[in-house]
Structures are given as C-alpha cells and as structure tokens.
Amino acid sequence: DAGVIQSPRHEVTEMGQEVTLRCKPISGHDYLFWYRQTMMRGLELLIYFNNNVPIDDSGMPEDRFSAKMPNASFSTLKIQPSEPRDSAVYFCASSFGAGLARTQYFGPGTRLLVL
C-alpha cells in the first residue's frame, strides 16, 4: 500500500520565490496534518484538516503561509514569498478516525532550503 506521498522531496529556492509543497494522504484517511521541523524548534504543527476542512491553523507562522485541501486526496502548502528562515523539513501526515488521538502516518518530508 502506498503511504503518504509528498513532493518535491527536496527544494532549493531563492528568497522571495514562491514555494508549493504537495501531499497525497493515504486513501480513506480523513485527517491531514502539515508539520515543520527544524533543529531549533523541533516538530511544529502548522495546520490540520478534517474532511478537507481546515480545523486549526494556529500554527501557521504568518500570512506568507497558506494551505489548501481541494479534495480528499490532495493538499498543498504554499509559502509566498519565501525567506531563509523558512528552511526546514516539512512533513505531511494523515490519520483515520474521529479525533486527534489516532495513529499519524507521516510522509517522507520535503527538505526546503531558501537561499
């Protein structure tokens, strides 16, 4: 079975450019999470969706970040404009079942470097 799929796996871009990260959750999962991980701050939850609806975006750092989930099989995280401090590993995860206390299946991550 395919797990959570993320693309691209690596992204190098220059400051000011738009970055779009993509995620395909596991089929049938109804929760989707976007995380950012850095050495300094560890794993941070940015936003999560339930049945394609954003539920909690309090972790989104600022207006430069936006996330969408147009359907149950696809989500994007966009950074515009990107800044060097956005350099991190971005993980997408999905889970199934009511509530947050469910096993989360993480994708391989997108390693973003903003120069």
Add this chain to the structure above:
Amino acid sequence: GQQVMQIPQYQHVQEGEDFTTYCNSSTTLSNIQWYKQRPGGHPVFLIQLVKSGEVKKQKSLTFQFGEAKKNSSLHITATQTTDVGTYFCISATNKLIFGTGTLLAVQP
C-alpha cells in the same frame, strides 16, 4: 498552556546498555503516543497508551503511562545500533501537544 517536557534531550549509550526517555506534563493527559524518527527519516508511530498505569511492550521496548496520567516513559533494554534516532511523544486532546524529543546515539 499545556506543555509536555521530555528528558533527556540527548543520550549517548554503548550498545547493550539500557535507555529511558520520559515525557512529563503538569496536567493530566488523556492519552500519549510515542514515535521514532531515524536520522534523515520521518516519524514512525510506535504505540499509544490511554489507561492509567498502562504498560505495553514491543520486543525490547517498554512503554508506561503513569498512574496519574501526567507522565510516560519509553525504556529500551539492551540497546542496539538500530535503535538510533529521536524518540518523541505526542498527546492529543482537542489539540496536539508535542514532547521535544530525545536523540539516542548508540555506540557499537
């Protein structure tokens, strides 16, 4: 707000030694999950604990949830080099609360 402190931040052991990491909360947790992340990899679910005093085992790993449901531990008996990675806890109520993680290094 509710926080989960995880200790230690880093531990270096010789292969064959035991290892324990702890997650401690100032408030009662409804549940706790443990994940492992290998260097350069992504977090992988290990186990979930929900009951007061619960103990679960997976091969050389032993997981405990405290009687007061304010702390949890992950213990590895006789570590192996394959145990290298970061172990972290997550608690879920109406929001997710993360431990900061413990990086385990195992020297052969």
